[in-house]
Amino acid sequence: MTESLDTYKSQRLKEENPSNSIRAMNFKSLIYKWAVFFAMILSLLSGFGIFTEALAESATPSLEETLPDLLTKSFKEKTLVAERIAESADPRSVKLLEAMLNGKLGYIKENKTMVYMNKVDKGLSLTDALTDQSKGTLKKNEVKKVATNNKLRKTLRGLIARAQLANTDSTVRKQSVLRMLETADGVAITALKNQLETEPKKEIQELIQVAIDLNKVRSEPHQSLHEIQNLSSRLEPEVRNALAAIASNETLKASDPDVVDASVKSLKIIDGKVSFYKKLETGFFGLSLGSVLVLAAIGLAITFGVMGVINMAHGELIMIGSYTTYTLQQLMPSQIGLALVLSIPAAFIVSALFGMLIERGVIRHLYGRPLETLLATFGVSLVLQQLVRTVYSPLNRSVESPSWLSGTLEINSVLSLTLNRLYIIAFCLVVFAALYFLINRSNIGLHVRAISQNRQMARAMGIRASRVDMLTFGLGSGIAGIAGVALSQLTNVGPNLGQGYIIDSFLVVVFGGVGNLWGTLVSGFSLGIASKFLEPWSGAVLAKIAVLVFIILFIQKYPSGLFPQRGRAAEG
C-alpha cells in the first residue's frame, strides 16, 4: 500500500519544482557566456593582421611589453597592468582579461611564458597567451596561476565591459553597458560618452544615457533633479537601487527635499511599471499552464465529451506519448531536435494504436455503462503504468530539449518570456485548431458528430458506427500522445506522469462543458491563469486546492459546465 504514497509524493515534488524557471535562470548566465565566447571568437578571427597595425599606430606599450609585468605578486600592480592591457586596444586584450578573471591565465614556471590553462585529464593543456600556439600539456605544479582577489576581479569586470563597448556586435555592446550601470564612473563614463557619439543603435544610446545619468545621481545627487526625473522611465534594477538610496537619504532630505521628493516620485512610477510587468508575467505563466491543461484535456474532450466514454487511462496515454519521445531520443541521440519533431507524429500513432486497442478490447463491451467503463479503464491505466515500469524503469527519465526550444525572449529587464513556454502555447493553439477543423469541417468529423448526436439515425444513414467509435477513440488518444510530447519538455518522464493530469483533465472538460471544444479551451486557460494568480499569496498547493474546491462548487451550481450543450444532444 505504500507505493501510492510514493507516487503522490513524487508527483507533488514535481509540481512544486518548476524546472522551467531553473532552466530560464541558467539561460541568463548562458547568454552572458555566449557573449564572451563571441567576443573571444571575434578577437581570434581578426588575428594577426590587425595586430600589426595596432602595434604600428599606438603609442601605448604593446601587449608583448606589458604582459610580463603580470608576474608581480602585488594586486595593486596587477590592477595597473590590467588597465594597461585594456588601454592597449589590442584585440587579444579582452580574451586575456577574461582568462584572468576566470583564473585561466597562468605562466609556465620554467620560462615565465604567459599561457591559457585548460583542465584536462592529466594536468593542464596550455596555449600561449600571445601567439595562440599550443604549448602541450603540463602537470599542475609546473604552471602557476595569475592570482586575483575580489577587488581586482571587480576592476577586471569593469575593464572587460569597457573593452567590449566598442564591439561590433550590438548585443555584446548592450551587455557591456548593462554591466557598467552599477559601477561606471570616471574613465568608464568618458568611454561611455565617447561611445554615445558613435553608437548607431537607439536602444543602446538610451542605455548609455542611463549609465551617465546614474553616475551623476550617485556622485552629485543634489544637482541631479532632472536626471532623477528622466530615470523614472527605466526598469533596470540598478536604477531602482540608486533611486531608493536617495529616497532614504536623511541628510539629503534636509538639504534638498525636492530631489528626494523627485526620486520618491520616480520610484513610484517604476514600481507601478514593475508590478504591471510582473502581472503580465504571471498571466504568461498562467497561459502556459493553461495550454498544458488544454493539451492534456483536449483528447479527453473527444473521448469523454463527444463519445461519452470515461477513460481513466487517458493520463497513461499521455505518458505513452512522453515515452515515445524519450525512446526516439534514445534512438537518435545526435539529432535531438529532429527526434522531437518526429516524435509528434510518432506519439500520435503509438497512443492512437493503444487507444484503439483499449476501445476494441475493453470499452466496446461497456457502452452505455459509464461507471463500469470508468472502472475498467482504470484497470487499463494500472496495467499500462506497470508495463512502463517493467519495460523501462520505475525511475523518472529526463527528455532533453533541443537548443532552439530553450532560451528566453527578453522584453525588458523585468519581463522575459521563456521560449519553451511560448512554444507550448503556440503548439496548444495549433493542435486545438487542427482538431477543431477535423471535427467541424472534415468528413470523419461529420460522422463523429452524427454518431454522438443520434446513433440510430446515423447508422440508418449508412455510417459504420463501431468503426467511427474506434477511430474517434483513436483520435482522442492520439491527441493525448501529442500532449505527452509537449509535457516531456516541461517535466521528467515517469510512470506516474499521467496520474497527475487525469483529475485535472476531467475537471477542465467538465468545467468547460462536456462535448464542447471551445469550452475546453476557455476553461483550460482560465483555470491555468487563475491558479497562477492565486499562487503568490497562497502557495502552489493551496492554489490547487482552491481551484479544485471552486470547480466542485461550480459543477454543483452549473452541472453542465461553462458552455452547456443545447438542444436534443443535451438530453442524450
Add this chain to the structure above:
Amino acid sequence: MLKLLKNDLGGRVFLTILVLTTVFVPVANLLLPPDNPLYVSSYTVTLIGKYLCYAILALSLDLVWGYLGIMSLGHGAFFALGGYAMGMYLMRQIGDRGVYGNAELPDFMVFLNWDSLPWFWSGFDQLWFALLMVVLIPGLLAFVFGLLAFRSRVTGVYFSIITQALTYALMLAFFRNEMGFGGNNGLTDFKDILGFNIQAAETRVALFTASAVVLAAAYLACRSIVSSRLGVLSMAVRDAESRVRFLGYNVTNVKLAVFVFSAMLAGVAGALYVPQVGIINPSEFSPLKSIELVIWVAVGGRGTLYGAILGALAVSYSKTWLTGAFPEVWLFALGALFILVTIYLPKGVSGSIETLRKRR
C-alpha cells in the same frame, strides 16, 4: 435479528464464519503455545483485524453504490478522516514519551516550532470525544458535500469525478505541514490506548475483537436499513430516480440519509484501522485507495452486502500475498481484475452465485 436474516443466506453464512473466527483467533493467539500448529501469531491477528476494517469500509460503500446507485470515488476520504480523529487521540495519549518529551505538544509540532496546541486538537485527549469526532466529521463532510451535490442533482460519473476531486484535494491539504496533522508523515509512534500498551498481544486481540463486533453490528445495521422503508426507497432511486421524484418523494433526503450513514461507517472503519496498523498519513486520501475500494465491492458483487465483505477480504488478501511474493505482478493483477470483472462478471461473485441459485 433472525427475522432480518431470514432471506439472507449469504449473511447467515458470513456471520457464522465471523463468530467462529472471533472466538477461535483470540484463543489460538493467547492460550495456545507458539509451537502448536493451530497457533495464530500476533502479526496475523492484526492482519485479519486490518482486513475486517476493510470489510467495514467495503460495506459502507456497498450501501451507497449497491443500493443507492452512487459510485463514490472518495470514500477513502471518510475512512481517512475517521482514522485521523482516532490518530489524534492516540497522539495525545503519547504524552511526554515522545522524542522531544514535550507533554503539551506532539513531536511534529515541537519540530515545527509551534508554541501551543491548535484549537482543533483540543478535546482529543478524551476517547469519548475522539470517538464522537470519528463519526461526526465524516458525517458532516458527507452532509455538506452531499447536500450540495444531490440538491443540484449531480449524478452518475459526474458525482464520481467530483468525489475523486474531493479526496484528491483533501490529500493535497493534509500533505501540508501547516494543516497541523503531521504533514507528509502523518500521525504515528502511538504508545497506548486507554492506558493499555498498543503493541501488547492482549490489546491487539481486543482491537481485533472490537473490529469483528463492529463489523457484525454494521452488517446487521446495513441489513436493517436496506430492508426498511428507507432501503426500499433508495433502491427505487437507484433504479428510476425521476420516477421516485415524480411520485412525490424527496430524493435528496433519501440520498443524503444513506450517504451520511455510509460516511460515518467508513469513519468508524478508519478509527479501528489506525490503532492496528499504527499509522495514518495523507496517502490514505489518495484516489487510488478509494478506487481500490470500489474494486473490492465490484469483485464481491454489489447490492448484497456480504458480497462487499467477501470482495474486501479476498482482494486484500491477494494483495498482501502478491505484493510479498511477486511485487511486479500486483498492479498487472489488479488492473486485469478491474477489466475482467467489469466485462465478464458485472454482478461480482455474490451476484453470480445468487443468479445461479435462482436459476436452480
